[in-house]
Amino acid sequence: YLRSGATLKGSDRIRNFKLVKTRMEGQTLNYFAALVNADGVDGFTIAGHGTINGNGRNYWEEFWIRRQYNRQCTNLEAMRPRLVYISNAKNVTVQDVHLINSPFWTNHLYKSENIRYLDCHIYAPTSGIKAPSSDAIDLDVCKNVLIRGCYMSVNDDAVVLKGGSEALDSNRTIARILSEAAQKEGVPAGAIQLIDITDRQAVTELIRLNGLVDVVIPRGSARLIQAVVKNATVPVIETGAGVCHTFVDATADCDMARRIAFNAKVQRPSVCNAMETLLVHEKVAQEFLPAMLQEYFDAGVQIFGCEKTKAFDKRVQPASEEDWATEYGDLRLSVKIVSGLDDALAHIAHYGTRHSECIVTRDMENAKRFQAEVDAAVVYVNASTRFTDGFEFGFGAEIGISTQKLHARGPMALPELTSYKYLVNGDGQVRG
Numbered sequence: 001y002l003r004s005g006a007t008l009k010g011s012d013r014i015r016n017f018k019l020v021k022t023r024m025e026g027q028t029l030n031y032f033a034a035l036v037n038a039d040g041v042d043g044f045t046i047a048g049h050g051t052i053n054g055n056g057r058n059y060w061e062e063f064w065i066r067r068q069y070n071r072q073c074t075n076l077e078a079m080r081p082r083l084v085y086i087s088n089a090k091n092v093t094v095q096d097v098h099l100i101n102s103p104f105w106t107n108h109l110y111k112s113e114n115i116r117y118l119d120c121h122i123y124a125p126t127s128g129i130k131a132p133s134s135d136a137i138d139l140d141v142c143k144n145v146l147i148r149g150c151y152m153s154v155n156d157d158a159v160v161l162k163g164g165s166e167a168l169d170s171n172r173t174i175a176r177i178l179s180e181a182a183q184k185e186g187v188p189a190g191a192i193q194l195i196d197i198t199d200r201q202a203v204t205e206l207i208r209l210n211g212l213v214d215v216v217i218p219r220g221s222a223r224l225i226q227a228v229v230k231n232a233t234v235p236v237i238e239t240g241a242g243v244c245h246t247f248v249d250a251t252a253d254c255d256m257a258r259r260i261a262f263n264a265k266v267q268r269p270s271v272c273n274a275m276e277t278l279l280v281h282e283k284v285a286q287e288f289l290p291a292m293l294q295e296y297f298d299a300g301v302q303i304f305g306c307e308k309t310k311a312f313d314k315r316v317q318p319a320s321e322e323d324w325a326t327e328y329g330d331l332r333l334s335v336k337i338v339s340g341l342d343d344a345l346a347h348i349a350h351y352g353t354r355h356s357e358c359i360v361t362r363d364m365e366n367a368k369r370f371q372a373e374v375d376a377a378v379v380y381v382n383a384s385t386r387f388t389d390g391f392e393f394g395f396g397a398e399i400g401i402s403t404q405k406l407h408a409r410g411p412m413a414l415p416e417l418t419s420y421k422y423l424v425n426g427d428g429q430v431r432g
Helices: 059-067 167-182 202-208 223-233 254-266 285-298 341-351 366-373
Strands: 008-009 019-024 027-032 036-039 044-045 051-053 084-087 089-093 098-100 105-112 113-118 121-123 136-141 143-148 150-152 161-162 244-246 275-281 302-305 330-339 358-361 377-381 398-400 411-414
Touching: 027 121, 036 044, 089 143, 143 377, 150 411, 244 254, 244 341, 254 275, 254 285, 254 358, 330 341, 341 366, 358 366, 366 377
Parallel strands: 008 051, 036 084, 044 089, 051 098, 084 105, 089 113, 098 121, 105 136, 113 143, 121 150, 136 161, 244 275, 244 358, 275 330, 302 330, 358 377
Antiparallel strands: 019 027, 398 411
16 A cells, blocks of 8 residues: 555666566566566555656666667567566456556556456656556456556557467367368368467477478567568468558648548557558648647647657657657557658658558659559558458458568458469370
């Protein structure tokens, strides 16, 4: 219990946190303890109007220095403690407290149930020296969770849900139903199979079964996809990240452009075909941007912009080099004013992920050039990037969206899982 005015403050030195066996990034390993730890404590409660302060500034600075010299630096390599870690517990209550400035995830709950977060204030900086991966509430294989009346402002996810081996029974049931239905339609028994081994080593073995496995399609986090791409010896179809752009050209219909740009960001920001960067031609910026920015702010979008964009609204925060390359997956957006089509094409070529790109224009020559020169799976003229989807394209159930060029590209359905062979019938022909 922390009464009003009381503060529990963490150390800014990682050596003061013990190495313990804990759950991190979907696996059990030795990592640093959190500031507050509770394992197997039923009825565990944190309450009162006081503060738990992670004192994270030094950790954040060290993280961004690492990222500056190694953009592949992972969260685990940065060595930061979480603020609160609760595991294997029932009837957990966190109420009224301020949970601020976490070096890493703010609240991490694992294999716990009957959890209540009530009227809490959860905060970590999202500008200036940002608090990387400061997830407000990370729920990892948890049941029966209530989050009510909480304020959450962090530099990552507000609430994260992760599955685990506990979903194995469901997966077995789904696989059985699919297999039985397929056999009734004449599909050979065993054509649909489930690998029900939860050990990660099984994945490593699977992606190296040359001669037995024709192709692997990894679905999940960018880290999982890259791990498969780097370690597989069988062919892989990469369903990559979506740093998607919308370019508002000088001749754009501004009302149309605002509808498209708003839909591309706000309609469902967590998916890979959502827009992450808005590019605006300098000749239309004055007419287009003020109302567009206001629409975004009214919808709760956080804007990171270039210096020219910042001049339109004081609420726009400065965009960093990292922002241009980031797939936010939430209500954050980068905005840049460009000098023209060449500038927009250069930006997309440098930062895009070959997923989905859009131009809004009434100049059909610019539209044709944009579609011809942008290297992406889907290139739109006057339509939202949100349409990049197997169902929307009429393909039926989607397997993924390929950002590579061979053998499949863009939304994939059943045809991309099939191959072909040539059947040749003759009556004695020979080659001369």
